[in-house]
Amino acid sequence: MFKTRVTEILGVDYPLIVGTMQDISTGEFVAAAANAGAFACIASAMFMSKETLRNEIRKTKSLTDKPFGVNINLFPMLRPISIEEYIDTVIEEGVGVIETSGRSPEPYIDRIKKANVKLMHKCARVRDARTAERIGVDIVEIVGFECGGHPSMEEVTTLVLLPRVVDTVKIPVVGGGGFGDARGFVAALALGAEGVLMGTRFMAVRECNLHPNFKKAFVKANETDTVIVQRSLSDPIRVMRNKTALQVLEMEKRGTTLEELIPFIAGDTRRRATAEGDIDSGLMACGQVVGLIHDVPTMKEVVDSIINGAIAIYERLGKTLKPAG
């Protein structure tokens, strides 16, 4: 069902990819997605040593025999261990797929390819997708303006960006940003995607470790309850419209320094807020599609409703598309 080059390369049941999310994409979360028939990646940036990452991979394997991947975020930042060490750990543990994001994976591609590991790269501009293809990436993931987290400065929406990328590269394309249900899933496939990426939808599932207060806020939020902050830092991020987000926007508007912003935008602030269930502190990445989310089901219920819903839509469209008269 819904076989594409992406399902073939990843060895997954459905062309449905769970967006990798810092502090959320743990082994348990990834295994639950895999068991439900979707594909997910462990967020390696959560692990401070080779050993803890190795343990998480082993834990994931103990929870599922379905394929999964490991995300390696290449965005320049202080790391306890080198990117090479992350990659080598993934390879040693026999994980079949690495997902990169944040920067071009070019410096590491030989290392990954030599180990016969498939490489999926997430980016947000046509030119980055073209680079990914040129250097030998197997699958490119492209996210549009409405996505939670990091869209590009160019602010092109998924509806326009995704088919543009599909027309530009020959490798399979996964589309993300604005998709959260069966309707979006079929729309993405129609636009030429061979896989559909959903992050925000999978934050509001039972298996997600987010504090219940955040899940409640997601269910309550409508499509206008997100904002883009950090444009002034040339690092735009779409987040939930909460007190912190509005405060950051205000500070950016009157012109402020990175130093002044850090207490508000730092990951630690968010982690503290997440732990305490304080939905007004810290920046919580969240896509516009939050307006389409009205429940907190299990991972499997979400995947099943998307696949069954997609089949129903296909049947409805089959009737529509018969020539009139």
Add this chain to the structure above:
Amino acid sequence: MKTRMTELFGIKHPIMLAGMSMVAVPKLAAAVSNAGGLGMLATGPLTPDQTRQAIREIRSLTDKPFAVNVTFILPNARENAQVIIEEKVPVVNYALGRGDWLINAVHEYGGKVIGTVVMMRHAVRSEKDGADALIVTGHEAAAHGGDVTSLVLIPHIASNVKIPIIAAGGFCDGKGLVAALALGAEGISMGTRFLLTKEAEVHETVKRLCLNAGIEDTVYTDSIDGLPGRFLKTRIAEIMASKRVSIIRSMSSALEIKRMLGVSWWRLITSGLRGRSPQELARQAVAVSSLRSLLDGGDEKDALLPIGQVTGRIDDVPTVKELIDRIIAEAEQVMGAISAKVRA
């Protein structure tokens, strides 16, 4: 192809022309209707007499259903609406205002009414007011889209109203049409794509600028005509977006607009743009006069052209009929491909 949109308007294909000021003129509107879609006349920059003339011209060019739009914030809206009613136009589209009185008048002679909305609240209100269908405009659209993108806004509104929805913003081909139908729309409205057809009577420079533009070559700002909107990224658009525009230029442009619409200053300010400041009015004047000089004369230095992000996906100028036939054929082919995936 049969959807609630084709049935409601009695047309062959679920595709309509967007009401672009100075572009959606009789020839293009009639071409879209003759090709099986729903053509539309934009009355924004027209006097009531010109509106009447244009409606009659469309009738001389096609016997198929067509639409006429009226944008309530513009000074001539009420009078133009009156003409539309007198001429018993088959389909009427309204935007940027409340349409209950217009809906009642159009229904009285058996016409259909489409409300244009960019947010849920207005969608629900239009339905309550009696609109027969909605055009739902996403962030990627030319000119006045809201913050929310088509991929999110269409399914959201489709879940919350019963009347058919026509998706606008980001559509140019068969892939997009199938996506729109999957999201719960009953058809699509296209502006930028129809601007790039043989029948569109705009200067060649406009078509060249759009063909050359990439998907990232637009700006979205509220400082061009006072409402958040999307324009081609030209020198003047970037200057205005950064809020640096000379007051002298604004005033002289405003004078031009006043002449063009044949209304008094008093009317322009009081009846037209209620509650908007003279600066906004002046900015709007610059926008309209720059658009006019570009469309007619191809003056690209001061070009202010409302354009959708989808301009970066368009690289040809077919006839309207070639375009519509191609979209339908591609939509059928895309469905076939998905169908194969479902069965696989």
